[in-house]
Amino acid sequence: MFSSQTFFFAVVGDVHGHMHQMVSHLTAWEERSRRPLDFVLQVGDFEPHRHNADLATMAAPTKYRHLGDFAAYHQRRRRFPWPVYFIGGNHEPYGHLDLYPEGFALAPHCHYLGRSGVVELNGLRVAGLSGIHREATFCKSRPPLASMGDVSNKDFTFFNEEDVERVLALGRADVLLLHDWPSGIIPPEEAADFQGQRRGASHDLVGNAYARLLVDALQPRLVLCGHLHRRYAGTVQHPGGQRSLVRCLASVEQGAEAFAVFQCREGTLQEIAMWE
Ligand SMILES: [Zn+2]
Numbered sequence: 001m002f003s004s005q006t007f008f009f010a011v012v013g014d015v016h017g018h019m020h021q022m023v024s025h026l027t028a029w030e031e032r033s034r035r036p037l038d039f040v041l042q043v044g045d046f047e048p049h050r051h052n053a054d055l056a057t058m059a060a061p062t063k064y065r066h067l068g069d070f071a072a073y074h075q076r077r078r079r080f081p082w083p084v085y086f087i088g089g090n091h092e093p094y095g096h097l098d099l100y101p102e103g104f105a106l107a108p109h110c111h112y113l114g115r116s117g118v119v120e121l122n123g124l125r126v127a128g129l130s131g132i133h134r135e136a137t138f139c140k141s142r143p144p145l146a147s148m149g150d151v152s153n154k155d156f157t158f159f160n161e162e163d164v165e166r167v168l169a170l171g172r173a174d175v176l177l178l179h180d181w182p183s184g185i186i187p188p189e190e191a192a193d194f195q196g197q198r199r200g201a202s203h204d205l206v207g208n209a210y211a212r213l214l215v216d217a218l219q220p221r222l223v224l225c226g227h228l229h230r231r232y233a234g235t236v237q238h239p240g241g242q243r244s245l246v247r248c249l250a251s252v253e254q255g256a257e258a259f260a261v262f263q264c265r266e267g268t269l270q271e272i273a274m275w276e
Helices: 019-033 070-074 161-168 188-194 209-218
Strands: 007-012 037-042 084-086 104-107 110-112 116-121 124-129 175-177 222-225 232-237 243-248 259-265 268-272
Touching (some): 007 019, 019 037, 019 070, 019 259, 037 175, 116 161, 124 209, 175 209
Parallel strands (some): 084 110, 175 222, 222 243
Antiparallel strands (some): 007 259, 116 124, 232 243, 259 268
C-alpha cells in the first residue's frame, strides 16, 4: 500500500514537444493552489527530441515534424521542476528510446518507463505499456533497431504480445499508463459522439482489446491514457468489486483538458479539481 502521507501528482496528456507549456501550466497550478506536486506521469507522445537525428526516427507526416522544446532540458538549459515519468506513444524518437527498452533517464527529472516498465513512487506502483496496437504484427517481434531507416518508422510504434506479457508479469499496479484507450469503456449511447475520431484499425471501436486485457488483469485503481486528444472519464467495474477509474486526457496544445491532479491520502487516490 502506498505511503500514509498526503501527496499530489499530476497527469499530462500528449505533449508533442510542448514541454515548456506543460511546465508553465503545472507550476501555475502549484503556485495558485499552494500545493506541491511530487511527480508527473505522462501518457505518451511526449516527443523528447534532442536534435534532428532523433526527429528523423519518429513516425509522423512532415507537417507534424517539429523539434519541440526538449533540447533545452537535454542541454540543461531548463530543468523539469519534478520527476516526469513517461511511456512511448506512436510519435516518438524510437531510434533513441529503443536503445533502452527497459527505460532510462533522458535528462534530469525525465524518465522513460521503457517498452514496458514499472516504477514505485511514494509507494504507488505505476506500470506502463508503450506504443499502440496493430493486429497484423502483434505476434511478431519488432524490426531490429539497426534496420531503422530501411523499414518504416511506423513499424517501431506498435506494442506486441511480448510487451503485453511483460506488463502482465509485473503482477500488481496501482496506476497503469497506456497510450491508446482500453476498449469497452464508451457506453453504446455515447458511441455516436466518437464518430470520426482517430481510432484503431478495428473499425468503429474506440480503444484496443489488449489495453483492456491489462486493465482487467491488473485491476489498477487508476488507468491513464492519451492518444485521441480528448478528455474522458470512465470506470471499469471488476467482478471482485474493485473499480478502475479511467482518465483520458487531451493534448497539451488544447490547454487545461490535458491535465489532471490526483491526491493520495491514507491509501486513497482521488482526482481533485485543478482550477476552482
Ligand atoms: Zn498525440
